[in-house]
Amino acid sequence: MDDAHGCYEFIADCRLREAASLFAHTWDPTLLAALSEGPLRRRALRSVIGGISDKALTESLHRLLDSGMVERRSYRQAPPRVDYALTALGRSFVDGPVRALADWTREHADTLAEARLSGRP
Numbered sequence: 001m002d003d004a005h006g007c008y009e010f011i012a013d014c015r016l017r018e019a020a021s022l023f024a025h026t027w028d029p030t031l032l033a034a035l036s037e038g039p040l041r042r043r044a045l046r047s048v049i050g051g052i053s054d055k056a057l058t059e060s061l062h063r064l065l066d067s068g069m070v071e072r073r074s075y076r077q078a079p080p081r082v083d084y085a086l087t088a089l090g091r092s093f094v095d096g097p098v099r100a101l102a103d104w105t106r107e108h109a110d111t112l113a114e115a116r117l118s119g120r121p
Contacts, residue, residue: 036091069086
């Protein structure tokens with residue numbers, strides 16, 4: 001690949017690698033999908049997702065905030081309120097690649113599970 005395709009001297013510098021890393025962390029796509037219905041507070045996110053530790057949620061939120069996929073909204077009230085919402089970039093990721101993966105999963109999950117089970121002794 002060359003610079004015209006978003007890559008540089010080495011394939012490791014490719015922008016595709018950067019985009020693919022959004023799927024590398026287990027909870028990131030799940031958190032983005034949870035926010036697809038609208039802004040949520042931290043406690044609501046943990047409840048909707050289920051099974052995510054507070055540490056994993058914090059790490060995922062930091063990654064997604066840093067990548068511009070999620071925004072943090074603070075409200076001046078007592079007690080203070082903070083919620084998280086998808087940005088336009090995050091919405092495009094959820095509506096594009098995450099939705100495509102979900103569609104693929106619905107179509108092929110049983111076949112994938114059967115293949116894994118049949119490959120075991």
